[in-house]
Amino acid sequence: MFFIQDMDLNIVYVNSYAEQIFGYHTDKIKMGSMAQWMEPNSLKKAYKNFDKYIRLAKESEKFDIPVMIYKYIRKDGSSFWGELKISFLRDSDGTLIGFQGILRDITKRIEAEEKFNRIHDDLKKLENIIKNSPYVVFLLKNQNGWPVEFVSNNIDNFGYSPKDFYSNQINFADLIHPDDLDRVRDEVQSYSRKDVKKFNQEYRIFTGRGKCRWIDDRKWIRRNDAGEITHFQAGIIDITQRKSIERKLKISEKKYKEAYLRSSFYKDLFAHDINNLLHTINSSAELILYNFAKTLGLEEFENLTNIIIEQVRRGKKLVKNVQLISELDAEDVLKEPVDLNEIIKKAERFVKIAYDQKEINIQIENTIEKPIVLANQILQDVFENLFINSIKYNENETIEISLKILPKNIKMLRYIEVEIIDNGVGIPDYHKQVLFNRENRYNEGSNGMGLGLSLIKKFIESFNGEIYVKNKVPKDYTQGTKFLIRLPRVD
Known part of the structure; x- marks a missing residue:
């Protein structure tokens, strides 16, 4: 849209494109100034700039007004971003008599820039999250050795830099421990033949410093429109400490089972030997009672013998209770x-x-x-x-x-x-x-x-x-x- 305004900001001329931008007839637009179609915040900014540019233009005829961007209001109440380029008009004596300008609707460009900035900010945040995350992200090509198309910067946690992979010096398969490589390949091929989108693997890799580490690898399969696998997106995390704890737990479990078996053996041995001992005492007491106490009629002797028999019976009960209590520890x-x-x-x-x-x-x-x-x-x-x-x-x-x-x-x-x-x-x-x-x-x-x-x-x-x-x-x-x-x- 092309327009001309005098120094009082009254519109002297405007072309027909103004109607398309603002929604008003050109005659309506000529009755006012460009200022009346501006959004309030933009209007304040425009007045401030206009005063400054008039002062500079009076000081030098060579002064060029920079491109300005303001927000304008249409007839239907909607707003749009406009790029404004103006230049001052002078008479033959060089006195300022007005200015002419071109206004372009750049709303789509502004929205695209804002979207780009949001995406850029989100990517920065994501980059910071990944950098501070224990997970290292890879994008692997579905080719021999799994060449690396992308790796997050926190690969330095494993002693490598991204350029080690981008220069094709190292493929992802080169990291994997030789004893695990065939298994990892077989698992990838097996999952690739299935209708799955993601899968997990645990295996060992070597760091850039030559140390062996266990990792948990979570892979996502990427396919093209034809259903062919093009890439694997992998997120790996160091689980060496967890594996060490699991190994120690297995050793502890084995020792516990061995100790439990030994204690069970000693318990059974104790029960067997004590029962034999009590059985012998009980039999002897009964023989004494039968052969002597009853025959001789010694009441006190009989009472003492009965006490022995009763205590033997209670001892057997104790052995039984030991066995019963041990059963509580069973699963x-x-x-x-x-x-x-x-x-x-x-x-x-x-x-x-x-x-x-x-x-x-x-x-x-x-x-x-x-x-x-x-x-x-x-x-x-x-x-x-x-x-x-x-x-x-x-x-x-x-x-x-x-x-x-x-x-x-x-x-x-x-x-x-x-x-x-x-x-x-x-x-x-x-x-x-x-x-x-x-x-x-x-x-x-x-x-x-x-x-x-x-x-x-x-x-x-x-x-x-x-x-x-x-x-x-x-x-x-x-x-x-x-x-x-x-x-x-x-x-």
Whole structure:
């Protein structure tokens, strides 16, 4: 658009192209000045420049006004960037009488420049990210040796520079450890034949300083329109430290397994030898009792012999508990369907024989015809020890223990719940909170040979069950204790 303005900035002439730029008829444009179509910020800048350029033009006729860029407003309210080139007009005496100018719409150019600048800034940011990243980026040609078309500057982390690859001195394959190269090639060929876009590899490379490093290589496959592979985009990261840790863990795991096998051997050897020893003592005590005590009628001698037999029995129980406890360290405790009725009856017989000098009354209320749970024979020891605790911590002449066997459904899971209620001294509330901790005094087994409550809890949980403790009478622990055991039910 070509125009002429006088020194008061009134438009004297404008060509028809102005209508195309601004959307107004040329007659409308002639009624004003170029200033009225400017965006406010551009207008301030234009007035400031205009005053400066008039002053300079008055000082020298040879002064040339530089190209200026302002933002203008169209009739429809939209804006555009305009490049303005003006020159002053003078009369025959050299006096300034106006100026002429050419205005061009350069919006597309400005937008392109802004887009370019944004991309340039983004690339700079990306370059900084890559430079500070542990990942080194490669663009590899799908050719023999994988020539490098691009590598990020942080390749210096591995002791190389980009020019080492751009000068074709080094191909990517030259970095790979000879013992790994065939495997890496085979894997690349295998993935290339598949319909995959990316894949991972781990292998060793040599640094520029000759050191061997493990890397994790994440490759993306690039194909042309015909589906042919043209490039591989690779991002590699040093995983040498991780590999070293993995190797040490494997060594530790091997040592642990060896130690576990040795401990299992010693445990079995201990159990075998102690059982043999206890069996010999037990047999001898029974022979003494049969051949001498009964014949001679020595009551005191008989009592002492019975004590020996009882302690031998308890020693066998200790050996069994050692074996049971060791099973808790196994990855998966063996579980099978177990009849609760049989387990509880056996536990009842055991405690009545062990504490035959006490008056013990055990009542069982069963609402399930066949209460089968998923556990194993350790469950008998659990009930024996709970019964023993009810006897041990009881000051009544008659020890009352009642059991209720009930069905229980929780969140779509089927359980059997067993309530064990006694008339013992009870457990204070502050002890209940730590009852199943190993340090708690209630966790001591019967005379040091039974299972503690912490182990009972571990066994129950190994069966995917639960155990809780409550008062027999709410808010009065002195009336006795109630243990609740829930175990998975089996039909």
